[in-house]
Amino acid sequence: MYKRHDQSFKDEILAIIKNGTKVPDVCAQYNMSTKTVYAWLRAQADNTGTSSLELARLRRENQELKEIIGMFALEKKRTEKNTKSA
Template sequence: MPKGKPSVSKEVKEQIIKRIKEEGIPVAQAAQEHGLQPRTIYGWISRKVTSQPSILEVSRLRRENQALKELIGQITLEMSMAKKKADNG
């Protein structure tokens, strides 16, 4: 095995890909946590791609969904505060 190239078991690869897909962690973060290059993980993902939505797309959509939920919460709170102010004023 070439020196400096980490050996990663199939189980660890699947765990990393699962975290990216289900938890929405960025590939760069997963790579850094495991001492890997992001391109290595992108390679694993591209080999794992089937007719399902891309793991990266699912991850991106999860992050976007969370951001939108937070925005809705903020707007709801602001509207509630404005209504209370109008009712009291």
């Protein structure tokens, strides 16, 4: 059975995905089909030229890279501190 969703609900779901939450996680939380959400993402990409899914993936990747850089910076600081102590 098909369930119609109003535009405000679709916008809310797409905003959650744009902020980095994965589509399967959102679908599980809202008890929806991933196929439905991917169709909304495709339709939105046709209108904007940029896929929300791609944007969310890039945001997650950016966050992961920032965390890696932070770990390297912390390790460098520890190494410098240990070299000065020795």
